[in-house]
Structures are given as C-alpha cells and as structure tokens.
C-alpha cells in the first residue's frame with residue numbers, strides 16, 4: 001500500500017495511473033475508520049483498478065473548534081484496516097499542504113444548504129465543497145464513493161459534481177449499522193457506555209416514523225412522536241428530527257406528495273452529536 005502525503009505526490013500518482021490506463025476509485029474520509037468506511041472501499045475496489053482512501057480531518061468543515069480538536073484520530077489502526085482491505089494508496093495530507101493560505105474562493109449551494117445540517121453547522125458544506133473540489137482536481141478519480149449516512153452531504157456533493165462538471169461518477173453507498181441498529185460513526189467511540197446503550201433508539205424511531213408515515217400518519221406528527229420518544233427513553237437531546245423532500249431536502253409542508261422522502265435527525269448525547277437518516281419510499 002502506497003502512503004502519500006503531499007499534494008504533488010498525489011498528482012504524480014494520479015498521472016501515472018492515467019498513463020497506465022488504470023481507473024481510480026476514491027474514498028474520502030476523516031479517519032478513525034470502521035466497517036462503514038471499509039464498505040465504501042470494498043465497493044471501490046470491486047469497480048476500479050486502483051483505490052485511494054484519503055484520511056484528512058478537514059479543519060475547513062468544522063464550525064466547532066472543540067469538535068475538531070476532539071475528533072478521534074487513530075492512524076495506526078486505520079492503516080492496518082486499509083491494508084487488510086486491499087487499498088492501493090492512502091493519502092494523508094497535511095493541513096498546511098492543503099491550505100497554504102486561507103482560500104478566498106468559496107462555495108455556496110443554495111436551498112439544500114439552508115436546511116438541517118446547513119442551518120445547524122454554518123459553513124460546514126462550504127468546507128466540504130472546498131476540500132472535495134481540491135481532492136477531485138488533484139486526484140482525478142473516475143468514481144468517488146460516499147456514504148448515505150451523511151445524506152445531505154452526499155446530495156450537496158452530487159449537486160457540486162453536476163454543476164461544476166467534474167468528470168466523476170459519484171456513488172452513494174448504504175449506511176452500515178451495528179447489530180443493534182446504531183449507524184456506525186467515528187464519533188460512537190466517544191459515547192459513554194450508558195449513552196452507547198441508549199443510542200440505538202435513534203434508528204428504532206426512524207424506522208417507526210417511516211412505517212407510520214407509510215401507513216398514513218402526517219409526517220410532522222410522526223416526527224413529533226419520535227422526538228418525544230427519543231427524549232423520554234434516553235438522555236438524547238434532539239437538535240432536529242425532520243421529514244424532507246428528496247432530493248432537495250426541502251421541508252414537507254403537509255402530507256407528502258412525493259414518492260420518496262427522507263427522515264433525518266441530529267441528536268446530542270452529552271457533547272457527542274450523532275446524525276442518521278432513512279429514506280422512505282411512498283406507495
């Protein structure tokens with residue numbers, strides 16, 4: 001497995017792959033890897049000649065300094081997992097290499113940025129857009145694999161890829177869960193034992209709300225019931241639990257007329273913020 005640090009070395013690796021006619025499948029991550037990340041890598045490996053996984057805790061996408069400082073970093077076990085998964089190259093850039101100076105170029109994404117994560121994490125998607133556009137330009141992957149666990153992120157990046165004509169196939173991959181339903185997340189290791197035991201209520205309530213909506217309950221009512229259940233059955237403090245139209249994630253005003261909607265949540269356990277979602281097919 002190649003270990004690459006500088007942007008220049010990444011570009012050289014990419015050029016070499018191009019000359020050899022080898023397709024690159026790219027998996028961008030912030031490290032502290034788990035089976036969810038590895039599922040993206042396995043899919044990339046099955047569809048490409050070469051896989052590149054980036055590990056970069058991108059300062060530009062953190063609106064909360066504390067969260068950035070406390071974000072788990074486990075490079076040794078990450079490298080072992082990637083090696084075992086057959087990853088071709090790991091890219092671990094340094095912030096000073098990615099951002100030699102504060103960029104003056106910025107990203108905005110319109111309505112999809114003004115809801116949910118966009119409202120609660122101002123500047124987050126601008127940071128995601130910035131780092132991914134730099135990664136895409138340096139690496140020139142054929143395909144990029146992202147998790148639907150971060151549904152809004154996936155939809156924002158899809159919009160960016162289409163609008164800026166990146167020649168990249170963006171693949172959304174299903175959320176990998178623990179046996180008790182909790183979505184795998186690098187942040188889960190920071191949960192206390194008690195909060196870890198309580199957190200599966202999130203997915204249970206997503207599933208329950210999805211089924212209630214399918215059976216005719218108003219989306220708003222189903223969300224209110226879910227919020228009440230999460231806050232009474234656990235220490236979770238709900239930041240949002242909302243139904244949104246797919247694929248623009250705009251609020252549903254009344255009974256959904258759409259064929260596909262999403263239920264999305266962000267919940268705090270102590271200072272750990274977990275997100276999850278479920279896509280609901282109607283009819």
Ligand code: AMP
Nearest residue numbers: 029030031036146147149150175176184
């Ligand atoms: P992160 O390291 O949290 O930035 O995540 C890197 C990529 O892995 C993103 O595309 C995430 O959506 C994806 N990912 C994170 N958790 C999961 C999961 N449980 N299942 C599938 N993909 C995931």
